[in-house]
Amino acid sequence: RQECQVLVVGGGTGGCAMAAKLSSRLGSDKVVVLEPEDKHYYQPMFTLIGGGMKRLDQSHRQMADVLPKKAKWVKEKALEFDPDNNTVSTSGGKTIKYDFLIIATGLQLNYEKIPGLVEALETPGSNVCSIYSPKYVDQVYECLRRTTKGNAVFTFPNCPIKCAGAPQKIAYISDHYFRKMGRRDNVNIIYNTSLPVIFGVKHYAEALMKLIKRRNITLNVQRNLVEVRHGDNIAVFEDLANPGVHYEETYSMLHVTPPMSAPDVVANCKKLVTPTGFVDVDQMTLQHNKYSNVFSIGDSASSPNSKTAAAAAAQSPVVFRNVMAAIEGKAPTDIYDGYSSCPIVTGYSSCILAEFDYNLTPVETFPLDQSKERYSMFFMKKELMPLLYWKLMMNGYWNGPALMRKIFSVLKFNKK
Ligand code: FAD
Ligand code: UQ1
DSSP states (O other): OEEEEEEEEOOSHHHHHHHHHHHHHHOTTSEEEEOOOSEEEOGGGHHHHHTTSSOGGGSEEEHHHHSOTTSEEEOSOEEEEETTTTEEEETTSOEEEEEEEEEOOOOEEOGGGSTTHHHHHHSTTOSEEOTTSTTTTHHHHHHHHHOOSEEEEEEEOSSOOBSTTHHHHHHHHHHHHHHHTTOGGGEEEEEEESSSSSOSSHHHHHHHHHHHHHTTOEEEOSEEEEEEEGGGTEEEEEETTSTTOEEEEEOSEEEOOOOEESOHHHHTOTTTBOTTSSBOBOTTTOBBSSOTTEEEOGGGBOOOSOBOHHHHHHHHHHHHHHHHHHHTTOOOOOOOOOOEEEEEEOSSSOEEEEEEOTTOOBOOOSSSOTTSOBHHHHHIIIIIHHHIIIIIGGGTOOOOTHHHHHHHHHTTOOOO
8 A cells, every 4th residue: 555645647747757756746655556567658750760760769769767756656557546535556556645646548559449450460470550659650661661552551451540630641751751662653542530520620621622732642530440451452431521421542652540539447437437438527627526626738648638648737727736735625717728749740850830729719829820730840840849849848847838839929929
């Protein structure tokens, strides 16, 4: 049995940022981080690894070096939450009692939900790949290199996912790759999405539709991958507008974005979650709707923002101030506006930087039209963001770009 003031479950993007902020304020050994993994991955780099622009070993650090020294790391998994008794039981047989709990367990990748997919991904020399897992991301560039003709098919599942732009980023990078290699005339690029539109924010969707047309990419909406027949190189899709109607697509290369959900241990704790399995928080304060000493940050929270590291960054000062208020016995007052951001990499030197809030209204940081493809935004995504992540965000110093945006607007660089 162990006790702590604040227990952070999950030492990924949101959990590590919260542990850094809170342990710095509260002092040594007040904060416990429960996290079973040895490595902390900077997942936004996976898209670039898929395109051969970065290596997998550049995307991770040792968890011990990333988690704050002032917090105590318990290298175990949360197995059961008991919010009525303020305890979490762990895979090592511990029961940790907390005053305040922050759930930052991210999303679970459910590759096994698509029949045939795991077998296809795990066949040596497979032409099926996925940027979403460190286990499969290296296969993406290998697939690109091997594909000389036929259909390169890209999928987007029928559920909320992290970085909803990533499934199309890898399609655009692939398009650019095949053009550079002089193979594009022989390779069809097919982007099959379960969504009814290419992107949820109209301002960027319009720019992306033009790009798709100009680059001759086939877009099929409301198509959900339901099976992979690896031996025949066939992917089976369901037409979500006509349930039960299936299409078979022959592929030379298949890039899969898997179904995702909150981790089972979280989703199974019915007291803590909404019917869809996400931690039931107030979308403004990120405090639990029933248990006032419980908060959630990042992908496992029920707040209806687009799930990204950028969103977790913008949530982090809100959760920090609201937890501090709760510790002082006060009601939470800080509010998260739903900010999220998605650098939509469109090739080997260009990027559209989408930024928006709960209303799906663009909230742009820079004094230029971010819906245009730009090298500056690509450089920021590829070279600056990793530094910002490791040096600032993981040490609790990055609260998202709101301050930067205000400075640009005070300097009258704003567009309006
Ligand atoms: P994570 O960072 O995933 O961390 C969750 C942690 O919880 C993990 O360390 C895990 O081991 C731990 N955990 C899980 N279950 C348990 C348990 N039972 N007990 C204890 N610990 C547990 N975001 C952007 O802002 N910009 C981008 O360009 C971008 N691109 C992306 C591209 C790809 C391919 C991917 C996969 C993601 C991308 N993201 C991007 C999204 C971003 O990485 C996530 O939104 C972010 O990491 C979410 O943070 P989190 O803390 O909620 O979860
Ligand atoms: C961001 O804050 C963030 O989290 C650290 C990302 O993930 C790596 C991003 O991709 C982006 C774009 C932001 C937002 C930052 C700026 C400067 C617009």
